[in-house]
């Protein structure tokens with residue numbers, strides 16, 4: 358890069374001088390010239406009320422069908438994370454957490470990984486206890502297959518209610534990246550309603566309910582499910598995040 362910006366103003370003689378002879382002064386000029394750098398990332402999303410479902414593994418198998426008619430790509434199921442991924446976070450400057458996250462999610466499609474980055478970053482889903490069924494819902498991908506900033510991704514997140522053991526499903530959508538567009542929020546709201554309609558139309562749906570995330574229960578960490586062998590990453594889990602059966606004290 359040329360050193361023109363280091364030149365003192367008004368010293369026109371320097372114009373002819375070669376760049377190899379910069380001014381020798383080390384005095385701080387009255388006005389320093391700074392080049393500005395900036396990146397604004399914008400992530401946003403929406404989550405609906407919950408829908409209580411009749412418990413049971415059959416209800417779990419219904420999740421992908423709730424995106425039929427709305428999905429614009431393959432429907433992928435992301436299961437709750439086991440204990441070895443309990444610190445997985447999509448934050449590259451924290452290598453241990455980032456490695457866990459990559460190890461847990463490198464198998465998924467670019468669309469699902471993008472959805473997880475957006476929705477985990479804004480805390481709309483928590484894979485410690487959520488099962489997440491995901492697809493592209495609106496917009497385009499780039500040439501590498503990753504959704505554009507205004508594309509909308511999402512689907513259904515489900516977890517097991519700590520009080521009753523019922524499965525609670527909610528619609529979740531998200532979008533974002535290096536930019537924002539005015540109509541994305543409106544399209545996102547419409548898609549959220551569409552997914553919620555599908556969830557409510559499911560044969561196991563029992564109606565709307567408030568979503569309460571699983572709360573801490575001291576001393577229950579590290580339990581292994583006696584039914585399916587899943588070791589939960591969620592230290593508070595009362596019900597197995599994977600199969601929904603009640604966890605027993607070892």
Ligand SMILES: [Zn+2]
Nearest residue numbers: 582585597600
């Ligand atoms: Zn289990």
